[in-house]
Amino acid sequence: MREVAVIGIGDTKFGELWESGFREIGIQAGLAAVEDAKLTAEEIDALYVGNMSAGRFIEQEHVAALIADYSGLARDHIPATRIEAAGASGGLALRQGYLAVASGMHDIVVVGGAEKMTDVGDVLATEIQASAADQQWEVTFGATFPALHAMIARRHMYQYGTTREQIAQVSVKNHKHGSLNPKAQFQREIDLNTVLRAAPVADPLGMFDCAPFSDGAAAVVLCAMDKARKYTDTPIKIRASAQASDTLALHARSDICSFAATRVAAQKAFRQANLEPKDIQVAEVHDNFTISEILAIEDLGFFPKGQGGKATMEGQTTIGGKVVVNTSGGLKARGDPIGATGVAQVVEIVQQLRGQAGKRQVSGARLGLAQNVGGTGATVVVTILEAA
Amino acid sequence: MATARFWRENPSRYNLSASRCGVCGKVFFPPRTVCSTCHRKSIGKMQSLRLAGEGEIYSYSVVHEAPSQYEILKPYVVAMVKMDEGVMLTSQVIDVDFKEVKIGMRVRTTLRRVGEDGPAGVIYYGYKFAPVK
Numbered sequence: 305m306r307e308v309a310v311i312g313i314g315d316t317k318f319g320e321l322w323e324s325g326f327r328e329i330g331i332q333a334g335l336a337a338v339e340d341a342k343l344t345a346e347e348i349d350a351l352y353v354g355n356m357s358a359g360r361f362i363e364q365e366h367v368a369a370l371i372a373d374y375s376g377l378a379r380d381h382i383p384a385t386r387i388e389a390a391g392a393s394g395g396l397a398l399r400q401g402y403l404a405v406a407s408g409m410h411d412i413v414v415v416g417g418a419e420k421m422t423d424v425g426d427v428l429a430t431e432i433q434a435s436a437a438d439q440q441w442e443v444t445f446g447a448t449f450p451a452l453h454a455m456i457a458r459r460h461m462y463q464y465g466t467t468r469e470q471i472a473q474v475s476v477k478n479h480k481h482g483s484l485n486p487k488a489q490f491q492r493e494i495d496l497n498t499v500l501r502a503a504p505v506a507d508p509l510g511m512f513d514c515a516p517f518s519d520g521a522a523a524v525v526l527c528a529m530d531k532a533r534k535y536t537d538t539p540i541k542i543r544a545s546a547q548a549s550d551t552l553a554l555h556a557r558s559d560i561c562s563f564a565a566t567r568v569a570a571q572k573a574f575r576q577a578n579l580e581p582k583d584i585q586v587a588e589v590h591d592n593f594t595i596s597e598i599l600a601i602e603d604l605g606f607f608p609k610g611q612g613g614k615a616t617m618e619g620q621t622t623i624g625g626k627v628v629v630n631t632s633g634g635l636k637a638r639g640d641p642i643g644a645t646g647v648a649q650v651v652e653i654v655q656q657l658r659g660q661a662g663k664r665q666v667s668g669a670r671l672g673l674a675q676n677v678g679g680t681g682a683t684v685v686v687t688i689l690e691a692a
Numbered sequence: 693m694a695t696a697r698f699w700r701e702n703p704s705r706y707n708l709s710a711s712r713c714g715v716c717g718k719v720f721f722p723p724r725t726v727c728s729t730c731h732r733k734s735i736g737k738m739q740s741l742r743l744a745g746e747g748e749i750y751s752y753s754v755v756h757e758a759p760s761q762y763e764i765l766k767p768y769v770v771a772m773v774k775m776d777e778g779v780m781l782t783s784q785v786i787d788v789d790f791k792e793v794k795i796g797m798r799v800r801t802t803l804r805r806v807g808e809d810g811p812a813g814v815i816y817y818g819y820k821f822a823p824v825k
Contacts, residue, residue, distance in 0.1 A: 430757065431759045431760070445782055445819075446768060448770075450755075455752060505757045506756065506757065507756065554772070554782070555772045560751065560772070
């Protein structure tokens with residue numbers, strides 16, 4: 305296994321990008337990453353693209369070849385592969401790229417993630433999003449994706465005494481961070497009452513507990529560590545990449561207050577990196593719903609089980625806190641173009657570790673972690689990065 | 693949805709057809725061909741079983757934003773119910789005031805309409821939950 309570094313990053317603004325199509329956003333992010341790494345097209349060995357459901361959002365499959373083509377790489381005939389694992393598509397694409405370089409098969413790969421969600425209406429987008437859960441045994445019976453997370457929230461409140469206010473604070477905190485990110489979909493701070501009084505979506509969760517539908521793309525360039533300094537003075541080393549799966553349906557698990565796949569992937573990642581949760585200064589976690597962030601920070605080992613809500617309320621995950629979570633604004637405020645999300649998380653961590661995160665910079669950040677979730681925890685990817 | 697897709701799920705949707713591992717006794721719904729604990733040892737030893745239909749609410753939500761199929765039902769209650777056999781099912785809770793729904797509430801399955809293929813399409817039936825009186 306070779307060491308692998310991130311040598312280039314690129315992303316689009318996230319939001320309702322009506323003036324841009326899937327091709328435009330995918331290429332904008334990809335070219336920015338290639339430009340950042342100062343690569344020539346001939347140096348790219350392969351492309352991996354994370355995408356959940358272009359087939360249903362824009363009625364276009366075969367999107368990896370499409371992105372390679374419109375990136376001007378058609379005549380280079382590079383292998384271009386699309387990866388799908390619902391919300392974890394981007395993180396998983398990154399992992400495939402990592403494995404390809406670590407194995408020695410490729411020296412330089414581009415990993416992109418893209419989703420164009422706003423060409424369909426909210427009702428259809430909700431249905432497409434729900435296909436990440438068990439269509440036959442959850443969704444058909446009336447469980448929406450927010451409702452599944454609402455049931456997690458209710459149970460977490462019941463078992464651990466987590467309060468509605470603590471859950472809502474995740475949204476307040478992520479909007480605060482998002483207000484410092486010029487690429488975030490939402491750049492306004494909100495207060496606790498705004499979250500608590502928002503229109504209900506799936507009780508106890510309301511509108512401000514749910515990540516929005518978004519268009520957007522993100523890309524990174526991966527390179528064998530021993531060649532990375534040819535391209536950049538600030539290579540960011542991938543210290544660990546781990547992945548785990550679990551039952552597709554939430555109801556098939558004995559405990560819904562914890563994602564076992566997060567725990568397993570985190571354990572593997574910390575073991576690979578020879579690190580502990582307390583070593584991490586900055587993390588991007590999969591807050592597709594507010595409760596998801598509370599599960600994540602507990603399952604990753606940042607806080608004991610049941611203490612995630614309290615820690616959030618105390619500001620331990622806010623900029624200035626013990627472990628800063630979702631400096632980008634997270635899925636909640638930065639936006640959640642599904643296939644792009646896992647790659648965008650790594651783009652944010654790389655910016656933090658390079659010291660290029662502007663107003664939201666966590667001072668002295670050396671080690672960062674990204675946790676990307678598919679469905680209700682049926683796929684989880686954990687990546688640990690370090691300023692080399 | 694194609695008619696055949698729903699039709700082949702009817703044994704579980706109508707009759708709560710499940711399976712039990714002949715090695716460790718763990719119950720699965722819908723039926724599975726292999727046990728997630730016993731793996732290869734369970735192959736060929738999974739026994740069919742019909743759930744009795746009673747259980748208690750493990751968690752629930754009142755759904756306000758619903759897909760088109762459930763638009764006319766909203767708001768409605770959806771719950772995860774731990775059946776007495778130990779396996780968990782997800783469906784709607786009906787014939788109840790939302791405020792009375794609680795974790796631990798006893799419910800039993802009842803056969804109801806769960807969906808249809810548009811206004812003139814095939815109607816699908818399956819289980820929902822109602823409080824045990």
